[in-house]
Amino acid sequence: NTAPCGDAPLVPYVQTVHDRAQIEMARGCTRGCRFCMAGMIYRPVREKSISCLQSLAGKVLAATGYEELSPVSLSAGDYAGINDFIRLLITRYRDDRVAISLPSVRVATLTQDMIQEIKRVRKTGFTIAPEAGSPRLRRVINKGIDEQEILETAARVFDAGWKLLKLYFMIGLPTETSHDIHAIIDLCRTIADRHRGKQLNVSISTFVPKPHTPFQWEAQEHPDTIHEKQRLLKRRLHHGMVQVKYHDRFVSLLEGVFSRGDRRLGSVLQEAHRRGAGFEAWSEYFNYSLWCDAFAACGIDFMSYLRERDPDKLLPWSHIRCGVTLDFLKCEREKALREEPTPDCRQGVCNECGVCTQLGLTPEIAATHQQPYLVQQVHHTSENHSVWIRLHYSKTGTARFLSHLELSRALARAMRRAGLPLQYSQGFHPLPRIVLYNAVPVGIECLGEVCDVELRQPVAPHAVSAALHAQLPPGIAIEAVSELTKERQPPPENAHRYRICPAPGCEPSWMDRTTLEQRVADFYRMPTFPITFVRNGITYTADLKKIVLHLTCRDPYTLEFDIACTGSKTPKVAVIASRIMKRDEHELRIVKLPVPPSDTSSLRSTA
Ligand code: SF4
Structure with a gap:
């Protein structure tokens, strides 16, 4: 509860990816997925209390004015008081129409209110992450979700009105066989067959062994083998309402190299950057051959980084401690091979991963209440005072x-x-x-x-x-x-009036009174003022004499004019101003002015 948490973040003007208020509900996740680095290095679980979150939500919304609030954490659906807290938020912010962007709540706990709330915010679809297709492989990775639960979740989601379900899987996991790949196909087909007409998006990523996890010693599968599996999945699944997406195998290869890399890779990064690498996560910028050349220039056999590591040897990250002991990771690896589960320690049984003793911490679970929380209720009335x-x-x-x-x-x-x-x-x-x-x-x-x-x-x-x-x-x-006080009417439609003067920082000597008067005189003397301009990639011609009205020199540095009409086939005002002034657009400051209601001369002129 005392951990610092920003309650007045910057609010960007442009629409960003996560354009909403976020509050951190908890740190750490002890579900124990054996491939997950975050689940190991952020232990133990420390949940904020509901009253702390309630106060945080109030502060962040008041400071930002956001219309959407997202409570987040590594595994938000596991937050002990999730149902109480979400219900509280929905009640408190209903009148202010703050949408609550819900995390991956376990479907069994969803109430009708919560389903409505998720649907209001989530426009894209509902996500389930089985990670592996077969129950055996899910036991290996300690993903405690059985097939029946997945099928019931899918049914409940579609019954609740969603039309799109996203399923996340990994391929190349330790001990994986062709049976596990076919299990992905069977599971997806079962869901698709049971819910005909509904969209299923299947996302396939490649397993990349990560440091500080029980799988840190495992080999990463060769890109060619991954490619074969991707093609098989695509061929067998991609039809009708089932879409299959997978990650570029060469991007995953680089992730694998750098995830378990050593200090020699610093020079490769420098070399690749020198050769033009950047924005590698954008497929249109990713250039695999550039990276191959960079590795070659540094004399590094990068495929060797994908090899299996010896558990008894030092690893490049052995000097970094996150609290989880090496013995625990080795033990978890052996349990994975025996397909044995490790329960979540938040349920009370310590699995002795070592974090709590080494860092002097204990798991902190938020208390749940039987009594409803007090929230500031707004009294509804049927009378309309708007x-x-x-x-x-x-x-x-x-x-x-x-x-x-x-x-x-x-x-x-x-x-x-x-x-x-x-x-x-x-x-x-x-x-x-x-x-x-x-x-x-x-x-x-x-x-x-x-x-x-x-x-x-x-x-x-x-x-x-x-x-x-x-x-x-x-x-x-x-x-x-x-x-x-009377019925709302739009303001009168006058012409658009603009004032042009030198842009701040631009040398204004070209805009003295004589020059301006010359420009105005030139404009009126010419019978037509034809220009060509480009809008949306199309070249148009226009006669400014039919568009510009009342061109006037106001003072030594100011010109004013009205534009009678605007539209996709008329030039932009900056283009008009620059052509009349014979200057670049960036040299001009353009201000749109209000036209007094009594001044309808512009409209009359265009009539
Ligand atoms: S030491 Fe025990 S209680 Fe603490 S995070 Fe590890 S397993 Fe959980």
């Missing part, structure tokens, strides 16, 4: 690089941080009812843009303004807030 408010906002400085989607997400999260009682849409994936009327192009600043927001209950405009002011990111500011 109101719409209208915000006028600006986006300036570096905030101009936010896309429309990023801006709308940043505004919504700021509103959540500010504690505004946002109203949400109905349906399975409720969204805050926020309407941004104009999509201002990336790189363009704007003033006086309009955004309407529906609140569950009235909040005084000055209070909205003050609360938001404290939460908005730099460059985004609220200029005015008003309550829409």
